[in-house]
Amino acid sequence: MKREIEKSRWRTRKGKIINVHSFTPSEKWFDIQLDDGELNHRPGQFVQVGIFGVGEIPLSVSSSPTKRGSFELCVRATGRVTACMHKLHIGDYVGIRGPFGRPFPIKKMRGSDLFFVAGGLGIVPLRSMINYAIDHRKDYGRIIILFGCKTPGDLLFEHEIEAWQERTDIKFACTVDKSDPEWKGNIGLITSLIPGVHIDTENTYVIVVGPPVMYGFVIKELLKKNISEKKIVLSLERHMKCGMGKCGHCQIDHPKNYYCCKDGPTFTYEEVKDAVRL
Ligand SMILES: Cc1cc2nc3c(=O)[nH]c(=O)nc-3n(C[C@H](O)[C@H](O)[C@H](O)COP(=O)(O)OP(=O)(O)OC[C@H]3O[C@@H](n4cnc5c(N)ncnc54)[C@H](O)[C@@H]3O)c2cc1C
Ligand code: FES
Incomplete structure:
Protein backbone atom coordinates (compact mmCIF):
# COMPACT_ATOMS: atom_id res chain seq x y z
CA MET A 1 0.00 0.00 0.00
CA LYS A 2 2.85 2.42 0.94
CA ARG A 3 4.52 1.84 -2.46
CA GLU A 4 1.23 2.48 -4.25
CA ILE A 5 0.78 5.77 -2.38
CA GLU A 6 4.39 6.81 -3.15
CA LYS A 7 3.86 6.08 -6.85
CA SER A 8 0.64 8.10 -6.96
CA ARG A 9 2.49 11.22 -5.75
CA TRP A 10 4.37 11.45 -9.05
CA ARG A 11 1.73 10.54 -11.55
CA THR A 12 -1.51 12.22 -12.42
CA ARG A 13 -4.50 9.92 -12.13
CA LYS A 14 -7.78 10.37 -13.96
CA GLY A 15 -10.62 11.48 -11.70
CA LYS A 16 -14.17 11.45 -13.04
CA ILE A 17 -16.72 13.85 -11.57
CA ILE A 18 -19.66 11.67 -10.57
CA ASN A 19 -21.68 14.29 -8.70
CA VAL A 20 -21.70 18.09 -8.29
CA HIS A 21 -23.70 20.40 -6.07
CA SER A 22 -23.61 24.19 -5.57
CA PHE A 23 -23.68 25.11 -1.88
CA THR A 24 -23.45 28.86 -2.54
CA PRO A 25 -22.74 30.94 -5.68
CA SER A 26 -19.01 30.63 -4.95
CA GLU A 27 -18.69 27.16 -3.33
CA LYS A 28 -19.24 23.90 -5.17
CA TRP A 29 -19.01 20.32 -3.94
CA PHE A 30 -17.59 17.58 -6.17
CA ASP A 31 -17.68 13.82 -5.78
CA ILE A 32 -14.78 12.26 -7.70
CA GLN A 33 -14.06 8.67 -8.67
CA LEU A 34 -10.57 7.62 -9.70
CA ASP A 35 -10.40 5.42 -12.79
CA ASP A 36 -7.76 3.17 -11.21
CA GLY A 37 -8.85 2.61 -7.61
CA GLU A 38 -9.07 4.34 -4.25
CA LEU A 39 -7.42 7.60 -3.17
CA ASN A 40 -6.46 6.09 0.22
CA HIS A 41 -6.08 9.45 1.96
CA ARG A 42 -6.20 10.25 5.66
CA PRO A 43 -8.16 13.15 7.23
CA GLY A 44 -6.28 16.45 6.85
CA GLN A 45 -4.52 15.54 3.60
CA PHE A 46 -4.95 17.31 0.27
CA VAL A 47 -4.74 16.48 -3.43
CA GLN A 48 -3.32 18.46 -6.34
CA VAL A 49 -6.15 18.88 -8.83
CA GLY A 50 -5.21 19.65 -12.42
CA ILE A 51 -7.24 20.92 -15.34
CA PHE A 52 -5.43 20.34 -18.60
CA GLY A 53 -4.21 23.62 -20.14
CA VAL A 54 -5.31 25.68 -17.13
CA GLY A 55 -3.30 24.68 -14.06
CA GLU A 56 -3.05 22.62 -10.92
CA ILE A 57 -4.11 23.60 -7.37
CA PRO A 58 -4.11 22.08 -3.86
CA LEU A 59 -7.54 21.16 -2.45
CA SER A 60 -8.34 19.47 0.85
CA VAL A 61 -10.11 16.14 0.75
CA SER A 62 -13.42 16.71 2.50
CA SER A 63 -14.76 13.17 2.77
CA SER A 64 -13.67 10.64 5.36
CA PRO A 65 -11.49 7.73 4.21
CA THR A 66 -14.25 5.51 5.59
CA LYS A 67 -16.23 6.46 2.49
CA ARG A 68 -15.02 4.13 -0.24
CA GLY A 69 -15.35 4.31 -4.04
CA SER A 70 -15.01 8.07 -4.42
CA PHE A 71 -13.83 11.16 -2.52
CA GLU A 72 -15.18 14.67 -2.10
CA LEU A 73 -13.85 18.20 -2.59
CA CYS A 74 -15.43 21.58 -1.96
CA VAL A 75 -14.09 24.42 -4.09
CA ARG A 76 -14.42 28.18 -3.62
CA ALA A 77 -14.09 30.07 -6.91
CA THR A 78 -11.29 32.58 -6.33
CA GLY A 79 -9.27 32.61 -9.55
CA ARG A 80 -8.33 30.87 -12.77
CA VAL A 81 -8.33 27.17 -11.89
CA THR A 82 -11.11 27.27 -9.31
CA ALA A 83 -13.39 29.25 -11.68
CA CYS A 84 -12.69 26.69 -14.38
CA MET A 85 -13.54 23.85 -11.96
CA HIS A 86 -16.90 25.47 -11.30
CA LYS A 87 -17.74 25.06 -14.99
CA LEU A 88 -17.20 21.28 -14.93
CA HIS A 89 -20.11 18.85 -15.01
CA ILE A 90 -20.87 15.24 -14.12
CA GLY A 91 -18.82 13.01 -16.45
CA ASP A 92 -15.95 15.53 -16.88
CA TYR A 93 -12.44 14.51 -15.82
CA VAL A 94 -9.78 16.25 -13.70
CA GLY A 95 -6.19 15.19 -12.98
CA ILE A 96 -5.47 14.04 -9.43
CA ARG A 97 -2.06 13.75 -7.72
CA GLY A 98 -1.65 12.73 -4.13
CA PRO A 99 -2.81 12.41 -1.42
CA PHE A 100 -0.22 14.79 0.07
CA GLY A 101 0.69 16.21 3.45
CA ARG A 102 0.75 15.20 7.07
CA PRO A 103 -2.76 14.20 8.20
CA PHE A 104 -4.39 15.10 11.51
CA PRO A 105 -2.81 13.00 14.31
C1 LIG B 1 -3.30 22.56 1.56
C2 LIG B 1 -4.34 23.43 0.92
C3 LIG B 1 -5.66 23.03 0.91
C4 LIG B 1 -6.63 23.82 0.28
N1 LIG B 1 -7.91 23.38 0.29
C5 LIG B 1 -8.86 24.11 -0.35
C6 LIG B 1 -10.20 23.62 -0.41
O1 LIG B 1 -10.54 22.55 0.11
N2 LIG B 1 -11.10 24.37 -1.09
C7 LIG B 1 -10.78 25.56 -1.71
O2 LIG B 1 -11.64 26.19 -2.31
N3 LIG B 1 -9.52 26.04 -1.63
C8 LIG B 1 -8.55 25.35 -1.00
N4 LIG B 1 -7.26 25.81 -0.97
C9 LIG B 1 -6.95 27.09 -1.63
C10 LIG B 1 -6.84 26.85 -3.13
O3 LIG B 1 -5.72 26.02 -3.40
C11 LIG B 1 -6.65 28.21 -3.87
O4 LIG B 1 -7.86 28.93 -3.75
C12 LIG B 1 -6.35 27.95 -5.33
O5 LIG B 1 -5.02 27.49 -5.46
C13 LIG B 1 -6.53 29.21 -6.14
O6 LIG B 1 -6.23 28.87 -7.49
P1 LIG B 1 -6.83 29.69 -8.71
O7 LIG B 1 -6.05 29.37 -9.94
O8 LIG B 1 -8.30 29.54 -8.79
O9 LIG B 1 -6.54 31.19 -8.25
P2 LIG B 1 -5.39 32.15 -8.73
O10 LIG B 1 -5.86 32.79 -10.00
O11 LIG B 1 -4.06 31.48 -8.70
O12 LIG B 1 -5.44 33.17 -7.51
C14 LIG B 1 -6.67 33.79 -7.05
C15 LIG B 1 -6.46 34.35 -5.65
O13 LIG B 1 -6.30 33.24 -4.72
C16 LIG B 1 -5.08 33.39 -3.99
N5 LIG B 1 -4.48 32.05 -3.77
C17 LIG B 1 -3.91 31.26 -4.70
N6 LIG B 1 -3.43 30.14 -4.12
C18 LIG B 1 -3.71 30.22 -2.80
C19 LIG B 1 -3.45 29.40 -1.68
N7 LIG B 1 -2.79 28.25 -1.76
N8 LIG B 1 -3.87 29.83 -0.48
C20 LIG B 1 -4.52 30.99 -0.35
N9 LIG B 1 -4.79 31.83 -1.37
C21 LIG B 1 -4.39 31.44 -2.58
C22 LIG B 1 -4.20 34.24 -4.89
O14 LIG B 1 -3.24 34.95 -4.13
C23 LIG B 1 -5.22 35.20 -5.50
O15 LIG B 1 -5.52 36.27 -4.65
C24 LIG B 1 -6.27 25.06 -0.34
C25 LIG B 1 -4.93 25.46 -0.32
C26 LIG B 1 -3.98 24.67 0.30
C27 LIG B 1 -2.56 25.12 0.31
S1 FES C 1 4.72 22.88 -2.82
FE1 FES C 1 6.69 22.42 -3.54
S2 FES C 1 7.84 22.26 -1.72
FE2 FES C 1 5.82 22.51 -1.02
Missing part, protein backbone atom coordinates in the same frame (compact mmCIF):
# COMPACT_ATOMS: atom_id res chain seq x y z
CA ILE A 106 -5.59 10.39 14.28
CA LYS A 107 -3.72 7.82 16.37
CA LYS A 108 -2.43 10.28 19.00
CA MET A 109 -5.92 11.69 19.39
CA ARG A 110 -7.45 8.26 20.01
CA GLY A 111 -9.06 8.10 23.46
CA SER A 112 -9.27 11.90 23.74
CA ASP A 113 -12.13 14.36 23.46
CA LEU A 114 -12.12 16.20 20.13
CA PHE A 115 -12.99 19.88 19.95
CA PHE A 116 -13.31 21.17 16.35
CA VAL A 117 -13.26 24.88 15.56
CA ALA A 118 -14.08 25.65 11.92
CA GLY A 119 -14.17 29.06 10.29
CA GLY A 120 -15.74 29.32 6.81
CA LEU A 121 -14.05 26.99 4.34
CA GLY A 122 -12.14 25.42 7.28
CA ILE A 123 -15.07 23.01 7.63
CA VAL A 124 -13.89 21.33 4.40
CA PRO A 125 -10.83 19.47 5.80
CA LEU A 126 -12.36 19.25 9.30
CA ARG A 127 -15.40 17.41 7.90
CA SER A 128 -13.10 14.56 6.86
CA MET A 129 -11.85 14.17 10.46
CA ILE A 130 -15.30 14.71 12.01
CA ASN A 131 -16.89 11.98 9.89
CA TYR A 132 -13.91 9.69 10.47
CA ALA A 133 -14.36 10.12 14.26
CA ILE A 134 -18.12 9.52 13.93
CA ASP A 135 -17.41 6.30 12.00
CA HIS A 136 -14.95 5.25 14.76
CA ARG A 137 -17.09 6.66 17.55
CA LYS A 138 -15.81 4.29 20.27
CA ASP A 139 -12.21 5.42 19.68
CA TYR A 140 -12.87 9.02 20.71
CA GLY A 141 -14.41 10.77 23.72
CA ARG A 142 -16.69 13.80 23.50
CA ILE A 143 -17.03 15.49 20.12
CA ILE A 144 -17.63 19.25 20.20
CA ILE A 145 -17.95 21.26 16.98
CA LEU A 146 -18.05 25.04 16.64
CA PHE A 147 -18.63 26.38 13.15
CA GLY A 148 -18.58 30.06 12.22
CA CYS A 149 -19.32 31.71 8.89
CA LYS A 150 -20.15 35.18 7.62
CA THR A 151 -23.89 34.85 6.96
CA PRO A 152 -26.47 32.00 7.07
CA GLY A 153 -26.22 31.89 3.25
CA ASP A 154 -22.54 30.88 3.56
CA LEU A 155 -23.27 27.65 5.48
CA LEU A 156 -21.72 24.61 3.80
CA PHE A 157 -22.86 20.97 4.15
CA GLU A 158 -26.16 22.15 5.64
CA HIS A 159 -27.91 18.74 5.62
CA GLU A 160 -24.95 17.01 7.22
CA ILE A 161 -24.73 19.72 9.86
CA GLU A 162 -28.41 19.16 10.69
CA ALA A 163 -27.62 15.46 11.17
CA TRP A 164 -24.68 16.30 13.49
CA GLN A 165 -26.99 18.61 15.48
CA GLU A 166 -29.52 15.82 15.96
CA ARG A 167 -26.95 13.38 17.39
CA THR A 168 -26.87 13.16 21.17
CA ASP A 169 -23.18 12.20 21.18
CA ILE A 170 -22.07 15.44 19.48
CA LYS A 171 -22.24 18.98 20.82
CA PHE A 172 -22.61 21.37 17.90
CA ALA A 173 -22.92 25.15 17.78
CA CYS A 174 -22.91 27.48 14.83
CA THR A 175 -22.54 31.24 14.68
CA VAL A 176 -22.75 33.84 11.91
CA ASP A 177 -21.16 37.30 11.80
CA LYS A 178 -24.28 38.82 10.24
CA SER A 179 -27.74 37.22 10.41
CA ASP A 180 -30.97 37.42 8.41
CA PRO A 181 -34.55 37.42 9.84
CA GLU A 182 -34.87 33.63 9.52
CA TRP A 183 -31.67 32.80 11.42
CA LYS A 184 -32.39 31.35 14.87
CA GLY A 185 -28.81 30.56 15.90
CA ASN A 186 -25.98 32.53 17.45
CA ILE A 187 -24.72 35.84 16.06
CA GLY A 188 -21.14 36.87 16.68
CA LEU A 189 -17.59 35.76 16.04
CA ILE A 190 -16.63 32.14 16.69
CA THR A 191 -14.42 33.24 19.59
CA SER A 192 -17.55 34.33 21.47
CA LEU A 193 -18.63 30.66 21.75
CA ILE A 194 -15.35 29.29 23.14
CA PRO A 195 -15.63 30.57 26.76
CA GLY A 196 -18.99 28.73 27.15
CA VAL A 197 -17.55 25.33 26.15
CA HIS A 198 -16.57 23.01 28.99
CA ILE A 199 -13.30 21.27 28.14
CA ASP A 200 -11.45 18.53 29.98
CA THR A 201 -8.11 20.31 29.57
CA GLU A 202 -5.96 17.22 30.13
CA ASN A 203 -7.83 15.04 27.69
CA THR A 204 -8.84 17.25 24.75
CA TYR A 205 -7.35 17.86 21.32
CA VAL A 206 -8.54 21.06 19.65
CA ILE A 207 -8.44 21.08 15.86
CA VAL A 208 -8.75 24.54 14.39
CA VAL A 209 -9.09 25.31 10.67
CA GLY A 210 -10.12 28.63 9.21
CA PRO A 211 -8.88 31.80 7.54
CA PRO A 212 -5.44 33.01 8.75
CA VAL A 213 -7.00 35.98 10.57
CA MET A 214 -9.02 33.61 12.78
CA TYR A 215 -6.14 31.59 14.25
CA GLY A 216 -4.69 34.25 16.57
CA PHE A 217 -8.04 35.09 18.20
CA VAL A 218 -9.09 31.44 18.60
CA ILE A 219 -5.72 30.33 19.98
CA LYS A 220 -5.73 33.15 22.54
CA GLU A 221 -9.10 31.88 23.85
CA LEU A 222 -7.84 28.28 23.94
CA LEU A 223 -4.68 29.21 25.83
CA LYS A 224 -6.88 30.99 28.41
CA LYS A 225 -8.46 27.55 28.98
CA ASN A 226 -4.99 26.09 29.63
CA ILE A 227 -5.05 23.77 26.61
CA SER A 228 -1.52 22.54 25.94
CA GLU A 229 0.15 24.01 22.81
CA LYS A 230 0.86 20.40 21.81
CA LYS A 231 -2.87 19.66 21.73
CA ILE A 232 -3.89 22.55 19.52
CA VAL A 233 -3.75 21.34 15.91
CA LEU A 234 -3.96 23.75 12.96
CA SER A 235 -4.01 23.37 9.19
CA LEU A 236 -2.06 26.07 7.36
CA GLU A 237 -2.35 27.24 3.74
CA ARG A 238 0.52 28.38 1.55
CA HIS A 239 0.92 28.76 -2.19
CA MET A 240 1.92 25.35 -3.56
CA LYS A 241 3.27 23.90 -6.79
CA CYS A 242 4.72 20.40 -6.43
CA GLY A 243 2.88 19.37 -3.25
CA MET A 244 5.72 17.09 -2.14
CA GLY A 245 8.62 19.12 -0.78
CA LYS A 246 10.58 19.62 -4.01
CA CYS A 247 9.99 23.18 -5.25
CA GLY A 248 10.11 25.31 -2.07
CA HIS A 249 7.01 27.37 -2.95
CA CYS A 250 5.23 26.60 0.30
CA GLN A 251 8.08 27.33 2.72
CA ILE A 252 6.88 28.76 6.02
CA ASP A 253 8.64 31.77 7.50
CA HIS A 254 9.86 29.90 10.57
CA PRO A 255 13.29 29.01 12.05
CA LYS A 256 12.72 25.36 11.07
CA ASN A 257 11.97 26.22 7.41
CA TYR A 258 8.96 23.93 7.30
CA TYR A 259 7.48 23.05 3.92
CA CYS A 260 3.72 23.36 4.36
CA CYS A 261 3.01 20.62 1.78
CA LYS A 262 5.26 17.99 3.35
CA ASP A 263 5.74 18.91 7.03
CA GLY A 264 2.09 20.12 7.16
CA PRO A 265 -0.45 21.30 6.27
CA THR A 266 -1.39 20.17 9.81
CA PHE A 267 0.87 21.38 12.60
CA THR A 268 0.52 21.65 16.36
CA TYR A 269 0.49 25.23 17.62
CA GLU A 270 3.68 24.39 19.52
CA GLU A 271 5.43 23.62 16.20
CA VAL A 272 4.44 26.80 14.36
CA LYS A 273 3.77 29.38 17.04
CA ASP A 274 6.55 31.62 15.65
CA ALA A 275 4.66 31.75 12.34
CA VAL A 276 1.14 32.34 13.75
CA ARG A 277 0.59 35.88 14.98
CA LEU A 278 -1.47 36.13 18.20
